[in-house]
Amino acid sequence: MKVILEGWPKHFSDTPDSIKPLYSLGSHFSTDDGIITFDDKIYIPTVMRSEILQRIHDGHQGVTKCRERAKSCVWWNDLSKDIANFVEKCSHCQLYKRTQKKEPLITTPLPDRPWQRIATDLCEFQNNHYLIISDYFSRYIEITNLKKNTTSMRVVEAIKTVCARWGIPETVISDNGPQFTSRQLKLFAVQTAKTMLRQTDPTLALMIYRSTPIEVTGYSPAQLIMGRQPKTTLPIHVKKLQPEWPNINKLKEKDRETKKRYEHFYNKRYGAKSLPELKPGDVVRVKTCHDKIWSSPVNVASETDQPRSNIVQTASGQLRKNRQNLQQNTGHTDCHLEQYQNRIPETNNNTTTDVASPQPKKSYTTRTGRRVKSVNKLDL
Ligand SMILES: [Zn+2]
Structure with a gap:
């Protein structure tokens, strides 16, 4: 002055x-x-x-x-x-704070053979629950109507029935629950399944899907899983119904190229951005697709063997969370913190993507000898 x-x-x-x-x-x-x-x-x-x-x-x-x-x-x-x-x-x-931007898409190479790696998902349609199983190699889809029964016993039973047909896969990628966060899977298996279920004759739709070539590979799911084209409602030359196995190297090459293009468009469309990696001890807030708000701060306990996935320590135990659902906490001032203190977003019990596990495991083996991994993305 x-x-x-x-x-x-x-x-x-x-x-x-x-x-x-x-x-x-x-x-x-x-x-x-x-x-x-x-x-x-x-x-x-x-x-x-x-x-x-x-x-x-x-x-x-x-x-x-x-x-x-x-x-x-x-x-x-x-x-x-x-x-x-x-x-x-x-x-x-x-x-x-708004949900964080998507991270760049990670795609994985085509498996070496049919039914080597499969994905399972549950979805609800018109008050019925469905188990959707899809094969990464062929994009073959199996749909089982579980009606109202989604107990793990019923789900395992349904998976076993499908595996009786195609054999035991090497890896099962599941997202344990009705809420599938992965856009890829929604776009792919679930959306495809729902499109079919909506029709007056879903089984016909399923047959048509399985026998129609998929752009990524140039072959139909049936051709890639059975080595032959099924006879459908369209007239077809008998020669085309003979078993014929595609050249696997050419197939992989085409798949690789298409995925690369797809990654590019995906990242551009969603403005995908890599989030910085988190270290144990980092303070973060949690928000999954079911939460309206970010949680109060919690600590990162450890990393997992999966990319973009961390174990966080909450009052109710350790949870695995996708990096996209974790926001680095930048500290806090005053405003109304108390009323949200200790609040962790509510999740549906038993059916969340979170695996409460004190020791993050690489994969586990089921009674039928399948190796089960918990991953959140089904790559196209
Ligand atoms: Zn403010």
């Missing part, structure tokens, strides 16, 4: 340390009825800044809007940076 009233020192070196950063901006300052102004804005002294930041952020708007709101009223050096810091650390905003 004194320098404004009496004029700034001629030399920078004569300026008191506390206001040195403002020296070059001296001409913008003036006083108005005992208040320091900066051009037409009110200058806020250091002691009042945290309160003003709080007010700037009233209504919990984002950084850009807060800056706009502040810009016309108040000023101090570093105002813009302080707003960003404050908003970043607001616990309320962290709870309601």
